[in-house]
Amino acid sequence: MRRFLSGNALSLFFLITFLLALAGQSLAGTAEYNDQQLAEGGTPISWAAFVTSSDFAVNVAENWQSEYLQFLLFILITAWLVQRGSPESKKHPEQGFSEEESRTGRYAVPGSPAWARATGLRRHLYGNSLGLLMGAVFVLSWLAQSVAGTAAYNRQRLAQLQDPVGWDGYVMSGDFWNRTFQNWQSELLAVLSMVVFSIYLRQRGSPESKPVGEPHETTGENT
Structure with a gap:
């Protein structure tokens, strides 16, 4: 234990x-x-x-979808874009795409997952499984937010003697997108801060930081 x-x-x-x-x-x-x-x-x-209740569900779901959007974007964008000096970035855009660097197929090592040794669709799915999972959770939590939000929004409208709206009407409403953008902007700002501040600042012992004495221009986690 x-x-x-x-x-x-x-x-x-x-x-x-x-x-x-x-x-x-x-x-x-x-x-x-x-x-x-x-x-x-x-x-x-x-x-x-x-x-x-729908009130609790919509508050939980809207936070979850913004968090998973953050992870989804960070996982995908860092595969293609580089930030010089950040430990959150690869050293160059092409890094990690070759079979040798990915340790897939004939370059698999002892202990590699079975699907990393596979060919065709299985290897492709496993090679993108983290992004696919984060994307699926984001979409599901976004849908949960929209459904629960519709119920909560209509409860307020009925209390004010207003006609309820359908799911599509709520998804196009200011209430839905105000909640959505409110969470997205804070998550994106947090990622931006981490990427930029980690260039110049350090946290001793943390894998999210470069070694304390590492030069600012050093890029990538494997320093």
Whole structure:
């Protein structure tokens, strides 16, 4: 057990803190929702009712889709574009595409995944599996945001004696795109900051940083 915990400490830390943050969001969201209900003369609801509501679902989904968009873009764009001096960048655009550099096919090494040794579609799918997964989660969370957002938006409209809108009407609305761009811009700014600041600043011991004494112009993680 100790070996498992030490060998998976990083993922376990983020899993636990994610669950704690999600629980905190649900409790704070319930309190905020009930405060609004009381202010409008409505009836408070339970925690269980709130976490299964469209209001909670749309807030969670819109954050998830923006996070996975960030990872999707970063994974794909860094395959083609370079930032001189950043440890988040490859050293040159062509790096990593050849079979030898990718260790696929006849260049596979002992311990390489079976699909890296395969040919045709299997190797192509596995060679792009990380981007495909991130893209799939982004699309699914975007759809979840749009569906839950439609329900939450219509609940507000009905409370104001306005006609509900369909899914397509909500997806074209200012409310949907205000929520969406609000999250996208913050995620893209965070990535930009990491790429640029890591050129000149260091964090001792972190794999996200160059060694403390490495020259600023050194590019790539393998320094």
